[in-house]
Every structure is written in C-alpha cells, then in structure tokens.
Amino acid sequence: MPKKSAHGRGFWIVTFVFMITMAFAGAPAPLYVLYQQRDGFSAFTITLIFAAYALGVVISLFLAGHISDRFGRRRIIAPAVLLNVLSVLVFMVWPDVPGLLLARFICGLGIGMLTATATAHLTELHGVARPGTGTRRAEVVSTAANIGGIGVGPLVTGALAEYAPQPLVTPYVVFGFLLVVGALLIVTVPETVEGVDQSWEYRPQRVVVPREGLGQYIAATMMAFVGFAMFGFFTSLAPSFVAGQLGIRSHIVAGLVAFLVFAASAAFQVLSSRWARTAQFGVGLVLLAAGLVLTTSAIVASSLVLLVVGGLVAGSGVGVTFKSALGTVVSIAPAETRGEALAGLFLVGYIGMALPVVVLGLALQALPLVPSVIGFGAVMLVLVAATAVTLVRTQRRVLAMA
Secondary structure (H helix, E strand, O other): OHHHHHHHHHHHHHHHHHHHHHHHHHOOHHHHHHHHHHHOOOHHHHHHHHHHHHHHHHHHHHHHOOOHHHHOHHHHHHHHHHHHHHHHHHHHHOOOHHHHHHHHHHHHHHHHHHHHHHHHHHHHHHHHHOOOOOOHHHHHHHHHHHHHHHHHHHHHHHHHHHHOOOOOOHHHHHHHHHHHHHHHHHOOOOOOOOOOOOOOOOOOOOOOOOHHHHHHHHHHHHHHHHHHHHHHHHHHOHHHHHHHOOOOOOHHHHHHHHHHHHHHHHHHHHHOOOOOHHHHHHHHHHHHHHHHHHHHHHHHHOOHHHHHHHHHHHHHHHHHHHHHHHHHHHHHOOHHHHHHHHHHHHHHHHHHHHHHHHHHHHHHHHOOHHHHHHHHHHHHHHHHHHHHHHHHHHHHHHHHHO
16 A cells, blocks of 8 residues: 555656656747847747757657666656756856757757656556556546646746746746756656666667557557647747737737647547547547648738637647557557657657758748748648548558457
8 A cells, every 4th residue: 555655646746747847848939039039030040949959859769768668767757857957057058049059959858868758657657556447547647747738838938928027037947946846856756667687788769569569659650740740830930920920029928829739738638538549549630630721821811819729729639649649659568668669659759840840940941931831731731641541541450450
C-alpha cells in the first residue's frame, strides 16, 4: 500500500512538472511581436527562432529521448527541467536574436529529453498505483499535460506581458521559479526502471516495435506530423498575424488564440477518451481537415472570429488523433523499449512542427500572405488525406490478422 501511495503521488508530481515545462516551451509565443517591434526583424526570423526550438527537440529526441529506458525516468526528467531553467536565464540576459535562438534551442533540448520520458514514466507510475486499470487514464493525463501545458504558457505570458512590469522579463522570472520547484519535486518521485541489462551500449535513437505493429506505428507517426504542424503554425506565426494583419495589439488576445487551440486539444482528448481507437482516428482526421479549411479561410478573409473557430476545430482534431496515436504506440511497444518507441513518435511530430512552418516562412519571403497560406493549407490537406489512406489500409491488415 505505501508503494502504491508513493507512486500515486509521484504520478501527479510528474504531471505537474511535465505541464509546467511544456508551458514554458509555449510561453514565448505572445512575446515574439514585442521582440519584433523592438528589433524590427521579419516574420521569417520568428520562424527561425521557432525552428531553433524544434531543431533542439529533434536532436535531443534522436540522441537522448530514449536513454531513460537504460538510466531511469527520473534521472532524465530532472536534467531536462534544468535545461529549461538555463533557457530562462539566457532569455533574460541575452534578449537579442542570437540569444533568442540559443535560448529556444536549449529549451528544445530539454523538451526532447522530457516528452517521451515523462509519458513513459506516467504510464508506469499509474500501472503501479492502480494495477489492472489499463493505461487510458495515464494516456489522457500525459497528453493533457503535454498539449494543455503548451496552451497554458502563452495565456500566462500574454497576461503578464499586458499587465505586469517589464513584459520581456517578468514571464521568465515566473516560469523560472516554477521550473526550479519542479526540479526539486521530481527527485522525490519513485523510479520505475530497474534491473536494466548492464551490457547496454549507447546508440542514437532508433524505433523498435513489433513487426506486426509497424503499420500502426507508421500511421501514428503520420498523425503526429500533421497535428504538430498545426500547433507549429499557431505558436509561431499566428500571434504575428493577429498583431500585423488584424491590427490587434493586445498580448492577451495573442496568447488566448494559442491557448484556445491547445485547450480544445486537451479537452477533446478527455471527451473522446472512451471512444474506440478507430473512431478517434476518423473523427480526428475530419476535424483536422475542417480546421485547416477554416484557418486558411480566416487568413484570406482577415477574420479573428474565423481564426479562433478554425483553431478550436483543428485543436480538437489534433487532440483526439494524437491521443489515439500515443495509445497505439504504448499498446504495441514492449515495456523495455517503450521510451524509445515514444521518442520516435515525438521525433516525427516535432519535425512536423518545424518543417512546414519554416517552409511557410520561406514562402512569405517571396509571396504575399494569402497565396502562401493557401499553399500551406493545400499541402496539409494532402497529408491528412494520405494519413487517412494509410490508416484504412493498416486497419484492414489488423482485422485480417485477427
């Protein structure tokens, strides 16, 4: 019983640390407009700053996202949080473009270490605290902490930038304090990786899933790519669109737009948590496609209302599809390589978060906003359709093997 109690308490500590760290990852979004106004750089520079974060995540996932399977979850989560504390310090002492690039890169390194590790840790802590209850609760909580946390960050930062003194300093002080508290708390959480093979040798990330589950894994990673691409748009370029194209200078509005997308994602995960996985994928794809159309239409029509509605619909689609993708990977990956398989899922997701947005930023250098965004939306719709085809084929194979 004491063991179950300790693991249950640890479950919520990891949830808090996961959410706060992801919140900091999304926190700078409303501040980019302030940096842009102060230094006069272009929207493409914003995409480069954002890409520095995604590059850090991808490198970290590739090199370190899986090593918690060997060294333990807690031993990786703690330094991941401390890397984000270092990122806070760089933001505060070097607020110019090179410093912003470095701070976001360091933040990405920490997030890459954290995402798969914290997700696996929550699954294992829940398994000990509530044996025999399945993984659904852990899936809902972990994805809500991950995606919901990214949404909370811009909302908090937007409010602080609007009302608190020194808007380019105060948000980092607040998040720095919370991250330090999280780092102190994480050392009290029980470890869930024990008795590891001592002959283990380091190698970069690779994906290890059962051969019969490979098709499901590919479908899950495609879903993560498309969904995270939408998140990338709303956390990098949407605040600039609100301030520039719509002329709305409120930092709260900019933060609120990003928050609503991620909040809808987290809320729809909970709403759809009892649905069959095939239903989650199907509904999620439809919502993603509808959200893309609405968001593209909002930018063409310069409509804040339509942008918010499109963000809510797209966010809901990302939430349900990513949750089902996460559940698929957890169900098909052996426990001893679960962290590695999850790292592969997040690796593809964060490539999706960075690559389309950077391409869109490049397009904006040569083309006006409207045709660039229409092209972005068209490409993303093609990817949604390709994901749907892959999913249908995979489900047919699974049913044929059953």
